[in-house]
Amino acid sequence: MQTNVLGYPRIGSQRELKKACEAYWAGKMSLEKLQLTARQLRRQHWETLQQAGIDLIPSNDFSLYDQVLDMCLMTGAVPARFQPLLDKLVSASSPELYFAMARGYQKNGLDITAMEMTKWFDTNYHYLVPEFNAGQQFRVLSTKCVDEFKEALALGITTKPVLLGPVSFLLLGKSKDTGLHTSQLLEQLLPVYIQLLQSLQQAGATWVQLDEPCLVLDLTAGQQALYRYAYTQIGKALPSLQLMLATYFGPLQENTELALQLPVQALHIDLVRAPEQLDAILQGIPDGMLLSLGIVNGRNIWKNDYERSLQLIRQAAAAIGEERLLLASSCSLLHTPYDLDLETDEAVLTPHIKSWMAFAKQKVQELAELRQILAGDNSLLEANQACLYEKSIAAIVHKPAVKARVEALTEADATRQHPFHIRQQAQEALLQLPLFPTTTIGSFPQTAEIRQLRARLKKGDITPAEYETAIRAAIADAVKWQEGLGLDVLVHGEFERNDMVEYFGEQLEGFVFTQNGWVQSYGSRCVKPPVIYGDVQRSQPMTVAWSSYAQSLTRKPMKGMLTGPVTILQWSFVRDDQPRADTTLQIALAIRDEVAELEKAGIQVIQVDEPAIREGLPLRKARWKAYLDWAVRAFRVSVSCVKDETQVHTHMCYSEFNDIIDSIAAMDADVITIETSRSQMELLEAFAAFRYPNEIGPGVYDIHSPRVPTITEMTELLEKAAQLLPARNIWVNPDCGLKTRKWPETEQALRNMVAAAQEMRANV
Numbered sequence: 001m002q003t004n005v006l007g008y009p010r011i012g013s014q015r016e017l018k019k020a021c022e023a024y025w026a027g028k029m030s031l032e033k034l035q036l037t038a039r040q041l042r043r044q045h046w047e048t049l050q051q052a053g054i055d056l057i058p059s060n061d062f063s064l065y066d067q068v069l070d071m072c073l074m075t076g077a078v079p080a081r082f083q084p085l086l087d088k089l090v091s092a093s094s095p096e097l098y099f100a101m102a103r104g105y106q107k108n109g110l111d112i113t114a115m116e117m118t119k120w121f122d123t124n125y126h127y128l129v130p131e132f133n134a135g136q137q138f139r140v141l142s143t144k145c146v147d148e149f150k151e152a153l154a155l156g157i158t159t160k161p162v163l164l165g166p167v168s169f170l171l172l173g174k175s176k177d178t179g180l181h182t183s184q185l186l187e188q189l190l191p192v193y194i195q196l197l198q199s200l201q202q203a204g205a206t207w208v209q210l211d212e213p214c215l216v217l218d219l220t221a222g223q224q225a226l227y228r229y230a231y232t233q234i235g236k237a238l239p240s241l242q243l244m245l246a247t248y249f250g251p252l253q254e255n256t257e258l259a260l261q262l263p264v265q266a267l268h269i270d271l272v273r274a275p276e277q278l279d280a281i282l283q284g285i286p287d288g289m290l291l292s293l294g295i296v297n298g299r300n301i302w303k304n305d306y307e308r309s310l311q312l313i314r315q316a317a318a319a320i321g322e323e324r325l326l327l328a329s330s331c332s333l334l335h336t337p338y339d340l341d342l343e344t345d346e347a348v349l350t351p352h353i354k355s356w357m358a359f360a361k362q363k364v365q366e367l368a369e370l371r372q373i374l375a376g377d378n379s380l381l382e383a384n385q386a387c388l389y390e391k392s393i394a395a396i397v398h399k400p401a402v403k404a405r406v407e408a409l410t411e412a413d414a415t416r417q418h419p420f421h422i423r424q425q426a427q428e429a430l431l432q433l434p435l436f437p438t439t440t441i442g443s444f445p446q447t448a449e450i451r452q453l454r455a456r457l458k459k460g461d462i463t464p465a466e467y468e469t470a471i472r473a474a475i476a477d478a479v480k481w482q483e484g485l486g487l488d489v490l491v492h493g494e495f496e497r498n499d500m501v502e503y504f505g506e507q508l509e510g511f512v513f514t515q516n517g518w519v520q521s522y523g524s525r526c527v528k529p530p531v532i533y534g535d536v537q538r539s540q541p542m543t544v545a546w547s548s549y550a551q552s553l554t555r556k557p558m559k560g561m562l563t564g565p566v567t568i569l570q571w572s573f574v575r576d577d578q579p580r581a582d583t584t585l586q587i588a589l590a591i592r593d594e595v596a597e598l599e600k601a602g603i604q605v606i607q608v609d610e611p612a613i614r615e616g617l618p619l620r621k622a623r624w625k626a627y628l629d630w631a632v633r634a635f636r637v638s639v640s641c642v643k644d645e646t647q648v649h650t651h652m653c654y655s656e657f658n659d660i661i662d663s664i665a666a667m668d669a670d671v672i673t674i675e676t677s678r679s680q681m682e683l684l685e686a687f688a689a690f691r692y693p694n695e696i697g698p699g700v701y702d703i704h705s706p707r708v709p710t711i712t713e714m715t716e717l718l719e720k721a722a723q724l725l726p727a728r729n730i731w732v733n734p735d736c737g738l739k740t741r742k743w744p745e746t747e748q749a750l751r752n753m754v755a756a757a758q759e760m761r762a763n764v
């Protein structure tokens with residue numbers, strides 16, 4: 001049985017690529033040095049996989065920024081607005097064009113906006129969205145996949161080049177002109193793919209992996225036809241090249257037959273996300289097609305359960321024979337951190353918890369070990385079983401009291417005392433806010449001084465008491481400042497938070513952190529997600545001291561600020577030994593305890609942010625309802641303990657609500673603040689059409705740029721809102737938190753915002 005890795009992390013175990021790219025962009029590193037760093041990383045990765053005994057070692061999985069952007073360059077899909085830059089460059093494959101497409105270009109008299117970025121399926125990785133125009137011409141503009149194949153070959157390693165397949169490439173892109181048909185685009189695109197594949201074959205490639213993750217999505221008949229057409233053409237043009245069609249992140253379901261009919265030599269399926277699809281695949285797989293079994297999870301940091309993997313392998317072997325199987329990672333290992341061996345600080349990650357984990361390098365080892373076990377090495381299996389058994393009964397993982405509390409949850413626990421219209425009266429009586437009340441989303445500028453405070457505390461340069469004094473001073477300033485501006489509902493500013501999830505994870509039981517567990521988010525940006533390893537519980541208040549201190553400084557209502565359970569789950573590595581829904585309810589109960597304690601401490605307005613609810617949506621529509629049901633329930637559990645007159649806010653920073661508005665309404669937050677400024681309030685139409693009953697704060701300005709909005713701009717938006725919603729229900733706020741902004745622009749923007757609200761009140 002051969003072993004197969006779909007892709008490897010590329011940022012470098014010490015984030016070398018991030019540092020090199022950023023230095024290059026800042027003009028502090030030469031292009032040669034950047035390219036050398038990239039070459040060294042590729043070599044390291046290939047050699048790591050080779051030493052582990054992997055048979056199909058990926059190449060072209062490396063990228064200076066993003067693999068979809070690489071594909072745009074390889075196929076010449078350069079948006080027309082970059083033409084002036086292209087004209088100026090000596091070589092079209094220059095990284096100047098590449099980075100300009102990724103990051104925008106403001107130089108040499110040109111001002112070109114970057115390509116759009118969006119989430120890669122249901123991961124936290126972002127890719128650049130290809131853009132296609134009418135009259136789109138494709139051509140081989142970069143030969144990256146061939147170059148990297150040759151680079152590995154020169155090191156004596158024959159790799160399996162990985163390319164995003166032509167159909168997924170088109171489906172993930174955006175047609176910029178109406179009437180542009182994907183089938184026409186495909187017809188023009190295929191010759192370019194064929195040319196690339198031919199060059200790869202000429203260079204000596206025997207296997208090529210074509211990633212077609214769109215095969216796990218709901219496809220129309222037309223989209224399915226694209227697959228038939230594309231792969232028939234490719235198969236005809238390259239009869240002797242072995243193609244592996246890679247699918248991941250979900251089951252093929254009704255696309256199973258389609259995938260099995262395509263003229264490819266191997267199919268890769270994700271058996272971590274969708275083990276249930278194995279039966280159907282084994283039944284339908286044509287003679288001669290190889291099957292790559294994705295059994296080692298590329299999406300988390302836990303050790304593989306060998307016993308379970310072996311069951312799947314044995315089932316497949318019994319059906320089609322060992323010689324037709326490959327043992328593989330479920331998807332690219334891009335979504336896991338590099339190397340668990342780098343976690344050396346036992347105070348950060350205890351050896352106990354560490355013994356349950358596997359990062360990319362260890363996962364590669366797991367594939368090799370599975371093959372050894374199949375060859376008869378039972379000691380490896382026994383060691384794995386012992387480790388997993390120990391974890392399954394570990395007292396730090398399983399807390400009966402937490403599980404019992406989740407079990408005991410009732411409908412009443414997820415329901416406020418009275419319906420919204422009654423709560424609204426109680427809240428109006430208590431809070432005495434004007435019409436069009438003004439507020440902000442929570443954070444204020446995280447200045448260098450604030451960030452240094454945290455760094456100095458960590459290093460031990462200042463004491464916790466000194467840190468607290470300094471943060472309190474920042475809060476006191478922010479309160480005075482907000483009163484001066486005339487805001488109605490104040491915030492403490494979130495100065496004490498490094499990150500809206502990490503801050504809570506650090507204080508909750510069941511979470512652990514890593515020193516080097518970085519994964520790429522986009523380009524040079526990496527995140528280090530918290531790890532949820534056990535039952536989650538809150539052992540002490542997390543925000544009450546800061547919020548009550550802030551409230552003690554003002555007579556205006558001070559908002560308590562919490563992150564919601566779905567967002568905490570979504571931005572962490574999660575457990576693989578219980579459903580996500582259960583983990584989320586545990587977090588919800590922890591947040592609920594904090595909500596109750598904030599209320600007891602006299603906080604009258606409490607905001608529970610859920611910016612990640614939408615991104616948690618399953619890839620298939622048929623699964624949406626089940627997800628939304630538990631996600632909404634978790635939110636409701638976290639806030640429903642409060643009295644009618646305590647006002648619950650939530651915040652979501654995006655603007656696509658149309659298809660989930662009933663679930664948003666079911667969350668039953670008294671006030672929801674959302675992003676609308678960039679869509680010119682269009683989004684509110686969905687809320688109005690739905691007759692959304694609760695209060696809404698449609699963001700009146702975009703915080704993602706330093707630009708200061710004018711008063712008129714904002715009153716115009718508010719007037720639009722007032723045509724769609726009852727004035728009594730409208731709040732006035734920016735569209736997200738202000739932590740990335742600077743103070744001067746924040747002050748001017750909020751001053752104008754308060755003026756806009758005052759104008760609205762005067763005109764009622």
Ligand code: GLN
Nearest residue numbers: 441442443611653737738
């Ligand atoms: N309360 C958070 C803040 O203001 C919300 C951040 C977010 O929406 N992502 O920073």
Ligand code: ZN
Nearest residue numbers: 652653736737
């Ligand atoms: Zn936001």
